Amino acid sequence: MDIKEKAENIKDYIIEMRRHFHQNPELSLEEFETTKKIVNELEKMGIEVSTFKDGLTGCVGTIKGAKEGKTLLLRADIDALSVHEKTNLEFASRVDGKMHACGHDCHAAMLLGIAKILSEMKDKFSGNIKLFFQAAEEIGLGAKLSIEQGVMDNVDACYGVHVTPRFESPKINMQYGERMAATDVFKLTVEGTSSHGSSPHLGHDAIVASAAIITALQTIVSRINNPLKPAVVTIGTIKGGQRFNIIANEVIMEGNVRTFDEIFRKEIEIHIREIAESVAKAHSCTAKLEYRYGTGVVLNKDKNLVDIAQNAVKKLYGEDSLVEMEKITGGEDFSLLMEKAPGIFGYIGTRNPKVPGSEKINHHECFTVDEDALIRGTAVAVQFALDYLN
Numbered sequence: 001m002d003i004k005e006k007a008e009n010i011k012d013y014i015i016e017m018r019r020h021f022h023q024n025p026e027l028s029l030e031e032f033e034t035t036k037k038i039v040n041e042l043e044k045m046g047i048e049v050s051t052f053k054d055g056l057t058g059c060v061g062t063i064k065g066a067k068e069g070k071t072l073l074l075r076a077d078i079d080a081l082s083v084h085e086k087t088n089l090e091f092a093s094r095v096d097g098k099m100h101a102c103g104h105d106c107h108a109a110m111l112l113g114i115a116k117i118l119s120e121m122k123d124k125f126s127g128n129i130k131l132f133f134q135a136a137e138e139i140g141l142g143a144k145l146s147i148e149q150g151v152m153d154n155v156d157a158c159y160g161v162h163v164t165p166r167f168e169s170p171k172i173n174m175q176y177g178e179r180m181a182a183t184d185v186f187k188l189t190v191e192g193t194s195s196h197g198s199s200p201h202l203g204h205d206a207i208v209a210s211a212a213i214i215t216a217l218q219t220i221v222s223r224i225n226n227p228l229k230p231a232v233v234t235i236g237t238i239k240g241g242q243r244f245n246i247i248a249n250e251v252i253m254e255g256n257v258r259t260f261d262e263i264f265r266k267e268i269e270i271h272i273r274e275i276a277e278s279v280a281k282a283h284s285c286t287a288k289l290e291y292r293y294g295t296g297v298v299l300n301k302d303k304n305l306v307d308i309a310q311n312a313v314k315k316l317y318g319e320d321s322l323v324e325m326e327k328i329t330g331g332e333d334f335s336l337l338m339e340k341a342p343g344i345f346g347y348i349g350t351r352n353p354k355v356p357g358s359e360k361i362n363h364h365e366c367f368t369v370d371e372d373a374l375i376r377g378t379a380v381a382v383q384f385a386l387d388y389l390n
Contacts, residue, residue, distance in 0.1 A: 007379035018109035019091040025080030028136035031057040061131035069127025070156040076107035077137035103163035113378040143333035152340035169370040171323040173347040174309035180298035183331030197245035209283035296335040302342040312383035348377040
């Protein structure tokens with residue numbers, strides 16, 4: 001029996017798992033019941049399972065092959081979002097204000113399907129397979145915290161995918177080069193001096209200074225950045241002022257930065273600080289920048305892994321199933337795993353005109369998927385694992 005058939009034979013199981021996770025979403029670092037369910041499923045398959053310390057959710061299942069060899073890590077994220085679901089699906093979220101609106105329910109279900117198939121094929125490969133069910137991807141912490149507890153120790157390569165409505169469900173993307181952007185966050189605190197609104201000359205308006213800073217920050221992308229290299233600088237929140245007739249003495253702004261250029265990424269922090277401080281000074285105010293580097297660029301730079309992944313798709317579903325996809329400025333902490341070992345990150349198309357909601361972009365309150373795509377995603381990962389290890 002070939003891999004495609006094996007995946008088809010457990011279709012009901014994969015869909016059952018996806019729907020279970022979808023009905024019972026848990027937010028980042030709160031995936032306690034999700035972790036229990038996954039551990040239980042893996043143990044029923046006879047797979048050795050380990051969990052993390054210090055309350056970190058998620059787990060790792062390990063399958064050992066017939067002989068010694070390399071170690072491959074297959075990763076699925078498991079956390080949901082603070083989104084009120086509006087899909088009207090029979091298996092919609094049972095938890096108000098929480099939803100698997102990004103597809104992590106699909107990722108977890110596929111990895112359980114992968115586990116089920118590979119646990120019965122130990123004599124078909126050498127080496128080890130780590131099944132990493134990762135917490136807290138949505139807040140960019142899960143990979144970091146798991147790495148600190150050794151999840152990437154002795155790993156030779158890592159593999160991850162994401163479901164996407166950017167192309168139709170028969171298609172799969174395994175592409176060389178940049179896939180997702182580095183994402184960093186910052187907070188700007190602008191300090192001025194209060195006065196009565198009727199006497200603005202007696203104060204220094206932090207709101208006016210902040211408005212000028214926001215405008216000036218746009219020049220980082222429009223005038224400082226090379227226009228051939230994508231970059232985004234966004235102010236997402238702004239809070240300030242005490243009352244309608246008081247000159248504001250403080251404004252706090254939060255924003256994020258996205259780029260594919262690691263060199264310019266470091267320069268952006270310098271530009272934000274210089275612009276904010278100088279513009280604030282021109283308004284007789286001060287500005288303080290707090291900057292936190294987040295996830296790096298998701299970059300498929302190992303040609304061998306890309307070739308193995310593309311060939312896995314071709315073997316199972318033909319060359320026509322491979323599709324090109326533009327890189328996106330979304331972020332993924334899978335990049336942190338790729339810093340520890342060579343990696344490949346792909347996309348599974350889930351859009352189907354016959355499935356209402358499957359055209360909605362990830363994080364939309366009506367987001368859903370063509371579940372047939374999960375069977376293909378499962379089969380491709382199994383084929384990749386066998387081809388890589390052998």
